[in-house]
Amino acid sequence: MAIRIFIPGDTTACALDADAVAVEMLLQARRAGLEVEVVRNGSRGAFWLEPMVEVEVDGERIAFGPVTPHDVAGLFEAGFPGLCEHELYLGKTAEIDWLKRQDRLTFNRAGVTEPLSLDDYKKSGGYAGLAKAVEMTPRDIVEAVTESGLRGRGGAAFPTGIKWRTVLETEADQKYVTGNADEGDSGTFADRLLMEADPFQLIEGMTICAMAVGATEGYIYLRSEYPRALHALNTAIATAEDANLLGDDICGGGRAFNLEVRVGAGAYICGEETSMLESLEGKRGLVRFKPPLPAIEGLFGKPTVVNNVLTLAAVTTVLAKGAEHYRKYGSGRSRGTLTVQLSGNIRRGGLVEIPFGAKLRDLIEGFGGGTASGRPVGAIQVGGPLGAYLPESQWDTPLDYEAFAEVGAMLGHGGIVVFDDSVDMLEQARFAMEFCAVESCGKCTPCRIGSVRGVEIMDKIRDGEQIEANLALLEELCETLDAGSLCAMGGLTPMPVRSAVKHFPRDFQRGAGS
Amino acid sequence: MSAPSENPAAVVTCALQKFADTPGGLLPLLHDVQASLGHIPKDCVAAIAGGMGLSRAEVHGVISFYHDFHDQPRGRTTIHVCRAEACQAMGSRALEQHVKTRLGIDYGDTTRDMRYSLEPVYCLGNCSCSPSVRIGDEVYARVDAERFDELLARS
Numbered sequence: 001m002a003i004r005i006f007i008p009g010d011t012t013a014c015a016l017d018a019d020a021v022a023v024e025m026l027l028q029a030r031r032a033g034l035e036v037e038v039v040r041n042g043s044r045g046a047f048w049l050e051p052m053v054e055v056e057v058d059g060e061r062i063a064f065g066p067v068t069p070h071d072v073a074g075l076f077e078a079g080f081p082g083l084c085e086h087e088l089y090l091g092k093t094a095e096i097d098w099l100k101r102q103d104r105l106t107f108n109r110a111g112v113t114e115p116l117s118l119d120d121y122k123k124s125g126g127y128a129g130l131a132k133a134v135e136m137t138p139r140d141i142v143e144a145v146t147e148s149g150l151r152g153r154g155g156a157a158f159p160t161g162i163k164w165r166t167v168l169e170t171e172a173d174q175k176y177v178t179g180n181a182d183e184g185d186s187g188t189f190a191d192r193l194l195m196e197a198d199p200f201q202l203i204e205g206m207t208i209c210a211m212a213v214g215a216t217e218g219y220i221y222l223r224s225e226y227p228r229a230l231h232a233l234n235t236a237i238a239t240a241e242d243a244n245l246l247g248d249d250i251c252g253g254g255r256a257f258n259l260e261v262r263v264g265a266g267a268y269i270c271g272e273e274t275s276m277l278e279s280l281e282g283k284r285g286l287v288r289f290k291p292p293l294p295a296i297e298g299l300f301g302k303p304t305v306v307n308n309v310l311t312l313a314a315v316t317t318v319l320a321k322g323a324e325h326y327r328k329y330g331s332g333r334s335r336g337t338l339t340v341q342l343s344g345n346i347r348r349g350g351l352v353e354i355p356f357g358a359k360l361r362d363l364i365e366g367f368g369g370g371t372a373s374g375r376p377v378g379a380i381q382v383g384g385p386l387g388a389y390l391p392e393s394q395w396d397t398p399l400d401y402e403a404f405a406e407v408g409a410m411l412g413h414g415g416i417v418v419f420d421d422s423v424d425m426l427e428q429a430r431f432a433m434e435f436c437a438v439e440s441c442g443k444c445t446p447c448r449i450g451s452v453r454g455v456e457i458m459d460k461i462r463d464g465e466q467i468e469a470n471l472a473l474l475e476e477l478c479e480t481l482d483a484g485s486l487c488a489m490g491g492l493t494p495m496p497v498r499s500a501v502k503h504f505p506r507d508f509q510r511g512a513g514s
Numbered sequence: 515m516s517a518p519s520e521n522p523a524a525v526v527t528c529a530l531q532k533f534a535d536t537p538g539g540l541l542p543l544l545h546d547v548q549a550s551l552g553h554i555p556k557d558c559v560a561a562i563a564g565g566m567g568l569s570r571a572e573v574h575g576v577i578s579f580y581h582d583f584h585d586q587p588r589g590r591t592t593i594h595v596c597r598a599e600a601c602q603a604m605g606s607r608a609l610e611q612h613v614k615t616r617l618g619i620d621y622g623d624t625t626r627d628m629r630y631s632l633e634p635v636y637c638l639g640n641c642s643c644s645p646s647v648r649i650g651d652e653v654y655a656r657v658d659a660e661r662f663d664e665l666l667a668r669s
Contacts, residue, residue: 012640015655047642186598189639224582225594225638227651265541265580268636282540283572284579300537342642344603349642372604381599385636417641419603431602435636441579 002037003081005029006054006061008111009040010196011228012189017069018051024072025053032076042197044111045351046098054093055081063090098367103329104353105317105337106310107190110197115232118239121200127245129319133208134253138168141212145315147323149335154180154271154308155383155412155488157334157401160315163305166295167213170303177209177218177257177305178280178298179312182264182271184223185384187343187415191309193351195222195229198313199236203259205312207250208319209305210257218259219299220309221276224266233261268385268439272487273306275441286441287487308413310339331357334400344381344417345371361395364418371420378421379428379504383412385435386492388499389428408499410492425504430458432496436481440489446481447490453477454497464511471501471508525550526558530565540566540576544583553584581633589624589631591669593617594648597634600641605658609645610634612659616666 007022022038029036052065078084113120146161183191206218240246248256264270270279274288277299298304318326326336334356342349347369379389388409404411433454440447461470478494485491529546533539563573577583624631640646643655
């Protein structure tokens with residue numbers, strides 16, 4: 001029987017030459033006269049070890065990494081694909097501490113199964129949630145999701161069950177389920193990893209949602225920056241259709257749900273739910289006034305669920321294992337697991353799924369291993385480009401929605417970007433304004449114009465021009481953005497700016513005397 | 515990537531057949547036209563608007579709103595350099611400068627030989643292994659000036 005060699009086909013692994021590693025593996029195996037099968041699995045999210053190559057030995061996987069194409073010949077000389085002494089040998093994958101210390105509910109399949117194999121998905125517990133859902137009344141499904149305490153993972157943390165109930169209770173001839181896969185926050189890649197490594201989970205989650213609210217059509221709004229995820233989703237959707245897991249008669253229960261992927265066109269604002277709906281309707285991604293809520297008047301004016309990829313994926317666990325099981329993870333009102341993404345200047349970056357409540361410092365040091373540059377950590381931005389920069393005094397804040405809100409920060413989609421102490425926080429604050437100017441949809445004046453003025457003010461401060469007066473003006477501008485914007489783009493751009501000014505004041509005084 | 519020899523009118527007619535009845539079909543249609551022609555020529559706007567039952571202003575508005583859509587001819591390969599925070603933390607500001615100097619163009623521009631267009635991008639979802647660059651449809655991790663030059667030579 002051929003020896004199975006697992007080499008991730010994930011974006012990050014491939015960005016680190018995983019394809020070339022796969023080719024080299026096949027060449028070396030042929031040279032050694034070995035019969036091997038290369039499996040392109042997803043990534044487990046331990047990106048610091050990618051490309052991480054695994055081999056099955058006695059029913060267990062052992063890992064090597066990070067493997068470059070140049071390492072492959074040496075590996076074979078040392079006895080690969082069998083157990084061998086080699087500096088890249090990591091031991092049994094299941095025993096790798098970085099992975100072992102996680103509680104993987106949503107990402108338990110990532111990197112383990114073949115992403116596009118429906119068989120693999122089902123064998124590892126997939127579609128158990130939908131099997132239960134088709135036997136349940138819509139109200140019971142909504143009740144289970146409410147009971148689980150699941151809150152929206154896109155950033156706003158709105159209780160998922162309440163959103164679903166609103167759609168369920170709104171009378172309409174047509175309802176929609178939409179998956180927001182416009183993961184635009186810097187430092188986040190959890191949605192991408194899930195869609196590439198386990199696309200059926202998103203599809204199943206959306207199908208369960210459709211059963212719950214009575215929707216027959218759904219869209220995944222995927223950002224154009226994710227071509228591999230697009231391929232994975234489209235292939236998985238076609239497979240699910242062939243197996244009656246999508247289409248006009250889901251699981252023979254007589255209910256219909258059709259799902260389609262729509263690709264965005266490079267606009268950050270389309271991750272905002274109402275802007276996303278406009279874009280799905282084929283329009284400019286201008287933010288809508290709320291109310292009406294999308295749950296009442298959403299896509300094409302019909303009741304619509306808009307949920308993040310991870311929220312919809314988590315629903316499969318809630319249904320398959322029960323609300324109680326999901327609830328028992330977490331802290332305070334933040335239930336279940338949080339997917340943090342360690343990125344930026346970090347030694348051991350990647351995806352960490354743990355219950356809410358861990359401390360930022362433990363994550364950065366314990367999982368992350370400090371900075372990649374070896375210098376002390378200078379600042380940590382949590383929650384994407386609209387999230388606060390946290391100084392060392394705040395690194396003991398527990399990772400839950402409320403605790404972060406208390407210190408003027410937000411968890412958002414769980415992106416954690418680490419900077420070393422060489423970071424210039426004035427530049428970071430300036431970038432926040434610049435990003436807002438580039439990506440503003442233009443509907444609200446404070447966001448559209450204020451962001452441009454913000455960049456100009458920052459330039460004056462950098463040049464040492466009336467620093468105190470300009471800092472006061474900047475604060476006034478932040479107030480205006482905060483109070484005068486319809487959505488989080490304008491409303492939260494002040495968060496990184498203010499946190500930088502407040503916690504890193506020295507960087508704003510450098511221009512003095514110049 | 516672009517195929518300038520294709521007849522724009524035929525491409526638009528074909529795209530309209532595919533998407534005229536699709537709810538919210540304008541974005542998929544524009545993606546389709548751009549994939550065939552490399553850009554969305556201005557003189558196609560009227561035909562697209564007519565076929566989709568929209569005004570020319572609406573179609574133009576959508577094309578100009580989204581960073582991905584272009585109404586001018588583009589280079590055969592688009593290079594996206596990530597400008598977002600995770601990449602900044604790993605030196606993308608210096609990389610940006612290098613890329614611009616190396617190609618001799620700024621963001622939004624195309625090299626004179628029409629080989630490359632350069633665009634900023636705000637996150638490629640590869641943030642644990644920054645800085646990231648996308649060349650065509652391939653993303654590359656931990657790109658510094660030297661690696662960029664190698665990748666360019668290979669492309």
